[in-house]
C-alpha cells in the first residue's frame with residue numbers, strides 16, 4: 001500500500017518545555033492508527049503539528065511520499081488531502097444535514113455561495129453516497145442542531161469524507177457516546193479506511209482494541225511503544241505509565 005505519513009524526530013517546545021521530544025513514526029495507507037497515552041503525553045500536540053496548527057522547531061513531516069508539510073499553513077492541508085475533526089462537533093447547527101454537506105463538498109465554498117449556487121450532479125451523488133455510509137440519509141432535511149450527539153459526530157466525519165481526503169485525523173471521536181454509537185463509529189472507521197487513512201487519538205481502550213490496525217503509545221513527548229494492540233497492552237512499561245494507572249478505562 002505504501003506510506004502516507006512519515007514523521008521524523010519531531011520536536012515541539014512551549015517556553016522551553018518539550019511537549020514532543022523526538023517523535024518518529026510511519027503511518028501506512030489504509031491504517032486505522034490509534035495514538036494513546038496518559039494526559040499530557042503529547043497526542044494532541046502531534047495532531048496539531050500534522051494539521052499545521054503548531055510549527056515544530058525540528059524534524060520533518062512527510063506526506064504522501066514527497067511533500068514536507070511541516071511549514072504548510074493549516075488551510076492548505078485540506079487541499080492536499082488532510083482533514084481534522086475535533087472532539088466537540090463543529091457542524092453548522094442552523095443548517096440542515098444536507099446543507100452542511102453542500103457547504104463541505106467544495107471546501108473553499110462559503111456558506112452563502114453553497115446555498116445559492118447549485119452543486120453538480122456528481123457532487124450530489126457523492127453527498128448521497130456518503131450520507132448513506134454514515135446512516136444519515138433519512139435525516140437530510142433535519143437541522144444539525146436537532147441531531148443526537150453521535151449523529152453530529154457522524155455528520156462531521158461525513159463533511160470530511162466529501163472532501164476526498166487521503167488522511168483524516170480524529171480527536172476522541174467516541175467521547176460521550178454510548179456503546180451502540182461507539183460500535184457504529186468503529187464500523188464507520190473500518191469502511192472509511194478502505195479509501196482513506198485514519199489517525200485517532202483515543203482513551204477508550206475497548207474501542208482501541210476493537211478497531212486499531214496499529215497503536216502508538218506516547219508518554220512525556222516520546223513514543224513508548226508501537227505495534228499491535230496485544231503487543232502494547234502487554235508491555236510492562238505501558239502498563240506502568242498508562243493502562244495500570246486507570247488510563248484507557250483499563251485498570
Ligand SMILES: Nc1ncnc2c1ncn2[C@@H]1O[C@H](COP(=O)(O)OP(=O)(O)OP(=O)(O)O)[C@@H](O)[C@H]1O
Pocket residue numbers: 014019037038039040041042043044045046
Ligand atoms: N499551547 C501550549 N502552551 C504550553 N504548553 C502546552 C501547550 N499545548 C500543550 N502544552 C503542554 O504540552 C504537553 C502535551 O499536551 P497534549 O495536549 O499534547 O497532551 P495529550 O497527550 O493530548 O493529553 P490529553 O490526553 O490530556 O489530551 C502538556 O504538558 C501540555 O500542558
